[in-house]
Amino acid sequence: xxxxxxxxxxxxxxxVHLLSTEGLSRAILTQILDTASNFVSVSDREVKKVPLxxxxxxxxxxxxxxxxxRTTFDIAATRLSADVYTLDIARSSTAKGESLLDTIANxxxxxxxxxxxxxxxxxxxxxxxxxxxxxVHVVNAGDGxxxxxxxxxxxxxxxxxxxxxxTNLSVAIVGDVLHSRVARSDIHALTTLGCPDVRVVGPxxxxxxxxxHMGVRVCHTLEEGIKDCDVVITLRLQNxxxxxxxxxxxxxxxxxFGLTTERLRWxxxxxxxxxxxxxxxxxxxxxxxxxxPQSVILPQVTFGIAVxxxxxxxxxxxxx
Amino acid sequence: xxxxxxxxxxxxxxxVHLLSTEGLSRAILTQILDTASNFVSVSDREVKKVPLxxxxxxxxxxxxxxxxxRTTFDIAATRLSADVYTLDIARSSTAKGESLLDTIANxxxxxxxxxxxxxxxxxxxxxxxxxxxxxVHVVNAGDGxxxxxxxxxxxxxxxxxxxxxxTNLSVAIVGDVLHSRVARSDIHALTTLGCPDVRVVGPxxxxxxxxxHMGVRVCHTLEEGIKDCDVVITLRLQNxxxxxxxxxxxxxxxxxFGLTTERLRWxxxxxxxxxxxxxxxxxxxxxxxxxxPQSVILPQVTFGIAVxxxxxxxxxxxxx
Amino acid sequence: xxxxxxxxxxxxxxxVHLLSTEGLSRAILTQILDTASNFVSVSDREVKKVPLxxxxxxxxxxxxxxxxxRTTFDIAATRLSADVYTLDIARSSTAKGESLLDTIANxxxxxxxxxxxxxxxxxxxxxxxxxxxxxVHVVNAGDGxxxxxxxxxxxxxxxxxxxxxxTNLSVAIVGDVLHSRVARSDIHALTTLGCPDVRVVGPxxxxxxxxxHMGVRVCHTLEEGIKDCDVVITLRLQNxxxxxxxxxxxxxxxxxFGLTTERLRWxxxxxxxxxxxxxxxxxxxxxxxxxxPQSVILPQVTFGIAVxxxxxxxxxxxxx
Numbered sequence: 001x002x003x004x005x006x007x008x009x010x011x012x013x014x015x016v017h018l019l020s021t022e023g024l025s026r027a028i029l030t031q032i033l034d035t036a037s038n039f040v041s042v043s044d045r046e047v048k049k050v051p052l053x054x055x056x057x058x059x060x061x062x063x064x065x066x067x068x069x070r071t072t073f074d075i076a077a078t079r080l081s082a083d084v085y086t087l088d089i090a091r092s093s094t095a096k097g098e099s100l101l102d103t104i105a106n107x108x109x110x111x112x113x114x115x116x117x118x119x120x121x122x123x124x125x126x127x128x129x130x131x132x133x134x135x136v137h138v139v140n141a142g143d144g145x146x147x148x149x150x151x152x153x154x155x156x157x158x159x160x161x162x163x164x165x166x167t168n169l170s171v172a173i174v175g176d177v178l179h180s181r182v183a184r185s186d187i188h189a190l191t192t193l194g195c196p197d198v199r200v201v202g203p204x205x206x207x208x209x210x211x212x213h214m215g216v217r218v219c220h221t222l223e224e225g226i227k228d229c230d231v232v233i234t235l236r237l238q239n240x241x242x243x244x245x246x247x248x249x250x251x252x253x254x255x256x257f258g259l260t261t262e263r264l265r266w267x268x269x270x271x272x273x274x275x276x277x278x279x280x281x282x283x284x285x286x287x288x289x290x291x292x293p294q295s296v297i298l299p300q301v302t303f304g305i306a307v308x309x310x311x312x313x314x315x316x317x318x319x320x
Numbered sequence: 321x322x323x324x325x326x327x328x329x330x331x332x333x334x335x336v337h338l339l340s341t342e343g344l345s346r347a348i349l350t351q352i353l354d355t356a357s358n359f360v361s362v363s364d365r366e367v368k369k370v371p372l373x374x375x376x377x378x379x380x381x382x383x384x385x386x387x388x389x390r391t392t393f394d395i396a397a398t399r400l401s402a403d404v405y406t407l408d409i410a411r412s413s414t415a416k417g418e419s420l421l422d423t424i425a426n427x428x429x430x431x432x433x434x435x436x437x438x439x440x441x442x443x444x445x446x447x448x449x450x451x452x453x454x455x456v457h458v459v460n461a462g463d464g465x466x467x468x469x470x471x472x473x474x475x476x477x478x479x480x481x482x483x484x485x486x487t488n489l490s491v492a493i494v495g496d497v498l499h500s501r502v503a504r505s506d507i508h509a510l511t512t513l514g515c516p517d518v519r520v521v522g523p524x525x526x527x528x529x530x531x532x533h534m535g536v537r538v539c540h541t542l543e544e545g546i547k548d549c550d551v552v553i554t555l556r557l558q559n560x561x562x563x564x565x566x567x568x569x570x571x572x573x574x575x576x577f578g579l580t581t582e583r584l585r586w587x588x589x590x591x592x593x594x595x596x597x598x599x600x601x602x603x604x605x606x607x608x609x610x611x612x613p614q615s616v617i618l619p620q621v622t623f624g625i626a627v628x629x630x631x632x633x634x635x636x637x638x639x640x
Numbered sequence: 641x642x643x644x645x646x647x648x649x650x651x652x653x654x655x656v657h658l659l660s661t662e663g664l665s666r667a668i669l670t671q672i673l674d675t676a677s678n679f680v681s682v683s684d685r686e687v688k689k690v691p692l693x694x695x696x697x698x699x700x701x702x703x704x705x706x707x708x709x710r711t712t713f714d715i716a717a718t719r720l721s722a723d724v725y726t727l728d729i730a731r732s733s734t735a736k737g738e739s740l741l742d743t744i745a746n747x748x749x750x751x752x753x754x755x756x757x758x759x760x761x762x763x764x765x766x767x768x769x770x771x772x773x774x775x776v777h778v779v780n781a782g783d784g785x786x787x788x789x790x791x792x793x794x795x796x797x798x799x800x801x802x803x804x805x806x807t808n809l810s811v812a813i814v815g816d817v818l819h820s821r822v823a824r825s826d827i828h829a830l831t832t833l834g835c836p837d838v839r840v841v842g843p844x845x846x847x848x849x850x851x852x853h854m855g856v857r858v859c860h861t862l863e864e865g866i867k868d869c870d871v872v873i874t875l876r877l878q879n880x881x882x883x884x885x886x887x888x889x890x891x892x893x894x895x896x897f898g899l900t901t902e903r904l905r906w907x908x909x910x911x912x913x914x915x916x917x918x919x920x921x922x923x924x925x926x927x928x929x930x931x932x933p934q935s936v937i938l939p940q941v942t943f944g945i946a947v948x949x950x951x952x953x954x955x956x957x958x959x960x
Contacts, residue, residue, distance in 0.1 A: 043751035047695030055367030109621035301749035375687030429941035431683035
């Protein structure tokens with residue numbers, strides 16, 4: 001049975017779905033990160049596979065397209081030896097007017113084990129999780145502006161890898177925080193893991209002051225935002241924001257908030273620079289920084305496979 | 321060598337292609353259903369796989385798109401440990417003007433074992449079956465208005481599962497029988513399996529009287545059609561019929577032929593309700609029936625995987 | 641380290657990428673063909689697989705669409721037991737403005753082993769090969785008008801299979817040689833393998849005289865071109881050429897250069913006829929020839945799987 005207080009957990013408090021980093025305890029976040037660290041080496045092996053999910057059926061349900069994220073889940077599931085089915089949702093029965101829950105009921109009847117769900121509507125993975133059989137697991141691969149928990153977790157993995165301990169870190173999240181499910185997932189995870197100083201940085205249109213209720217410090221200049229930070233997480237600036245009323249232009253944005261080598265000196269000398277990708281060179285980040293010695297953008301990608309392997313293997317081992 | 325009287329069988333009378341339920345003997349239909357019953361449990365196992373088709377190459381050739389049906393074949397072949405290749409036919413060489421038979425000859429030269437074919441033209445799978453090498457097998461996944469034999473077989477599996485014996489059953493098929501390859505495949509299979517009372521039910525535009533030549537009773541009211549029936553198979557009403565001359569509107573259809581809880585009382589109290597999916601709630605079937613205790617719509621989906629595993633494993637074991 | 645003189649080889653002269661048949665020694669070409677001959681039988685086995693690349697990750701990166709070529713690589717990698725990931729490049733991050741090299745860097749961070757690259761720009765696979773880590777391999781599946789080395793190699797395999805020795809052969813390549821990456825790859829391979837008489841045959845618009853600098857004989861009539869030849873390679877006439885200034889019409893082309901049974905008598909009686917596919921019946925080749933006893937078009941397809949298995953297994957065994 002799903003825990004009524006937290007639909008991600010069963011009544012023993014074990015993770016059965018991953019829907020959000022919000023509501024996960026420090027113990028569970030740490031369990032995921034520890035499990036992931038065992039999987040990092042799998043991708044370096046001669047044979048990059050472990051048989052943990054052999055014969056399990058993982059369905060990629062990407063109602064919102066994302067080739068890159070889908071591929072990372074595909075790789076993670078395959079390296080766990082699962083069978084992966086990717087549905088071309090745009091062409092499928094939902095397009096014929098079938099409801100989301102009827103689609104899910106049908107796929108469950110085909111003996112699905114894990115649904116990896118990306119959806120433009122916030123909450124869609126929750127809705128699905130509430131309706132699947134106890135042996136079926138839902139992993140949120142991004143829902144609306146709400147959450148992108150595996151990205152949040154791989155960010156935590158990356159920070160822990162380079163900085164060891166969260167309890168004395170200053171972390172700055174720079175960019176379009178208002179619309180970013182990545183920022184939201186990072187903030188919840190950082191707070192739970194004991195990070196004492198989380199800052200959100202950007203223009204008022206993208207980083208409104210009331211974000212402070214999430215337990216973060218709101219900064220409207222880059223200098224204040226990344227001053228003496230240990231970690232700078234730059235967010236992707238969605239092109240669709242540029243032409244809107246929220247931002248005058250991408251050049252203007254870069255002038256004020258683009259991360260350059262010079263500005264990065266405001267942060268600590270050993271600060272790491274992160275980005276969820278794909279990067280817009282010359283918009284939110286300068287190439288010299290993205291490709292520079294403080295950048296850990298590509299290690300994030302590598303750790304992302306291990307974190308997704310960890311999440312899928314953990315939920316598959318628990319019953320709702 | 322293909323049997324000239326029946327291109328689905330070799331000269332020993334063994335199944336080498338599945339093109340239609342028409343022309344299959346009761347013995348062969350029963351062989352498929354019996355084999356399927358062995359596979360139903362595979363999907364419940366910890367490791368949902370058997371090595372029967374290990375190293376075999378199954379090609380999905382869906383000239384007409386159907387994400388759902390394609391996925392069921394993909395799952396069935398994968399659980400038999402085959403390697404599955406799905407061709408994006410819309411973008412492929414046939415689009416460059418290559419003929420259907422040249423495409424097939426090329427794929428055969430790549431050492432294909434099974435072609436799963438969906439085509440908008442009735443007879444396309446027959447044409448292919450007549451031209452492949454003796455070790456290659458064709459499974460029809462729906463051709464025009466002609467046949468959808470694996471759907472017919474999974475319907476038979478479902479009926480046998482719940483009703484045990486065909487020889488004392490009344491089965492009603494309700495809806496657009498005229499245009500339905502599912503109805504056609506069901507009727508042939510039911511008749512061969514000894515079902516004494518098969519009725520086709522719907523308005524005269526969708527169920528013309530001359531369908532009686534198929535050995536079925538034609539009924540133009542739902543009450544007469546499902547009266548004391550053991551099995552009610554509702555068909556999907558294609559949206560494209562609605563706007564045409566054949567039907568005034570989907571509401572009108574529901575008023576006369578939509579299956580509601582009240583109307584279902586005309587059938588036997590233990591009658592089962594089936595549907596090939598995806599369902600149109602409130603058009604051919606009311607949600608209370610679709611989700612109700614007599615509905616076996618989701619078990620049909622589950623049995624469909626096992627039936628497709630059975631068909632592929634049987635044909636792969638025979639040589640033309 | 642990549643050999644600066646030839647980016648396909650490491651400093652020991654071993655093949656680490658396959659980018660072009662140009663620059664490969666006779667020894668390496670022969671190694672590939674010999675390895676392929678071991679793989680031809682794999683596709684005939686009951687279980688069509690060998691575990692050579694088990695747990696390796698092969699990424700299909702088809703920036704230019706080609707369902708057929710992609711499928712042959714997919715099959716080859718799968719029969720080597722690799723895990724194959726096909727990216728829908730048109731929808732992916734490159735479409736979001738990410739650069740080619742950023743895409744490659746990201747996929748490399750996911751622990752890719754082999755990139756199979758098709759691109760409309762000549763040289764794109766070279767660019768990628770120059771930027772990947774030493775354990776990552778690039779196989780060119782066709783770049784612009786430049787090269788299609790696996791097609792060239794499967795053509796060599798086919799010729800060697802039927803004619804044994806290259807050193808006494810006359811080979812004619814007929815058609816749009818100017819725009820053909822296949823022709824270019826064939827010419828380099830034939831020359832290196834010691835073929836003394838390579839002719840390119842077609843109208844002046846498609847076979848300009850200056851092609852002779854490639855060490856071939858330029859012929860503007862079919863009779864002169866295929867006279868006493870051992871091998872006739874017909875090229876596909878791209879439809880887009882027809883409507884342009886280069887050719888009056890496909891009928892006109894067929895009248896002068898279409899290969900018919902009668903004209904084929906100009907070649908040696910045991911000449912073989914090849915075509916990279918998909919064929920245009922009645923344009924570059926008559927059906928009677930394509931389906932006739934001298935045609936080896938379908939064996940080419942079969943050998944193509946084995947050649948691609950050979951290439952992938954060889955490069956995967958070497959480090960840059």
